[in-house]
Amino acid sequence: MIDILREWLGPWYLYIKFVHVTFVMVWVWSTAHAYAYFVVPVFKAWRRHPDDDAVIVLRDWVMERFDHGVIYEHVAYPIILITGPLLYIAGGWSTAADWLVLKLALVVLITLPIEVLDYHLSHFGGNKAKIRATGDSEKYEAAIHQHWYFLLYSSPMIMPAALLIIFLAITKTHF
Amino acid sequence: MRAPFSGNPARYRRAAILISAYSVLSVYTAFALMKWLLQGDTWVFGWKPLLLVAVLIPLYARFCYRWIMRTDAQYGSGSRWQLIPAQVKLPEFDPHKHKANSP
Numbered sequence: 303m304i305d306i307l308r309e310w311l312g313p314w315y316l317y318i319k320f321v322h323v324t325f326v327m328v329w330v331w332s333t334a335h336a337y338a339y340f341v342v343p344v345f346k347a348w349r350r351h352p353d354d355d356a357v358i359v360l361r362d363w364v365m366e367r368f369d370h371g372v373i374y375e376h377v378a379y380p381i382i383l384i385t386g387p388l389l390y391i392a393g394g395w396s397t398a399a400d401w402l403v404l405k406l407a408l409v410v411l412i413t414l415p416i417e418v419l420d421y422h423l424s425h426f427g428g429n430k431a432k433i434r435a436t437g438d439s440e441k442y443e444a445a446i447h448q449h450w451y452f453l454l455y456s457s458p459m460i461m462p463a464a465l466l467i468i469f470l471a472i473t474k475t476h477f
Numbered sequence: 478m479r480a481p482f483s484g485n486p487a488r489y490r491r492a493a494i495l496i497s498a499y500s501v502l503s504v505y506t507a508f509a510l511m512k513w514l515l516q517g518d519t520w521v522f523g524w525k526p527l528l529l530v531a532v533l534i535p536l537y538a539r540f541c542y543r544w545i546m547r548t549d550a551q552y553g554s555g556s557r558w559q560l561i562p563a564q565v566k567l568p569e570f571d572p573h574k575h576k577a578n579s580p
Contacts, residue, residue: 342548343558345549345550346548346549346550346558347558347560349482349549349550349551350550351560352479352481352482353479354560356560356562357560358479359567360567363567363569370570397511397512397515397516398516400512403508403511403512404504404508406507406511407503407504407507407508407511408504410507411500411503411504411507412500412504431570439479440480443479443480444480447480447482447483450482450484451484453548454484454489454492454545454548454549455492455496455545457544457548458493458496458540458541458544458545459496459500459541463500
């Protein structure tokens with residue numbers, strides 16, 4: 303079965319790689335500017351002035367725009383998860399490649415749980431615009447706090463992991 | 478009355494230790510098991526990888542703690558940002574209006 307797939311996908315390897323690498327770049331960088339220059343400065347202002355109503359209005363607006371803006375990242379991620387295994391098959395790779403095994407562990411154990419939680423917080427139960435529409439201000443404030451915790455705790459994990467994934471994919475390091 | 482944010486340095490320290498321990502141990506364990514079970518490699522259980530794991534956990538925990546503290550404005554950068562009073566209208570996305578206008 304794998305051999306048939308490999309034979310069928312083999313000629314398309316570079317095309318699949320193009321799609322994979324393009325969407326990895328979208329996944330990694332699409333929110334970088336908004337995160338660094340909008341979300342973090344506004345949330346820092348809120349943490350230093352937690353009772354300033356004007357800062358809170360801006361905080362809520364930025365958070366809701368960020369919920370919307372991560373759509374690029376969240377469209378890219380499933381495409382990466384589909385094209386990654388296709389490359390594995392088409393390229394004839396195996397677990398003998400150290401870089402690939404480490405990359406696989408990073409994707410499954412670090413990025414996947416974070417992205418699942420991010421989908422929930424941004425688009426489903428934790429979506430701030432939807433919660434605001436219910437008129438429940440306590441739930442809204444709790445959702446903002448929850449998302450800030452998520453960004454605080456996930457950013458030191460996902461950013462080095464993403465860079466390490468790109469490094470391993472390019473250098474194909476053997477230990 | 479809005480509930481205050483519950484984040485504090487002690488909580489962030491605990492979180493950083495957990496994040497580091499989970500990240501390093503889970504990735505190392507998965508990597509070592511795959512190399513051992515699928516390729517028969519035993520070097521993954523040698524003293525060098527284990528030393529690397531032992532050194533990496535406290536270093537990465539410290540990195541995470543400092544990252545979280547800086548991001549949360551507990552210390553470090555961010556002091557150059559100023560709060561300048563301004564009255565503006567913030568644009569809001571209206572999906573209903575968008576639907577109504579579409580053919």
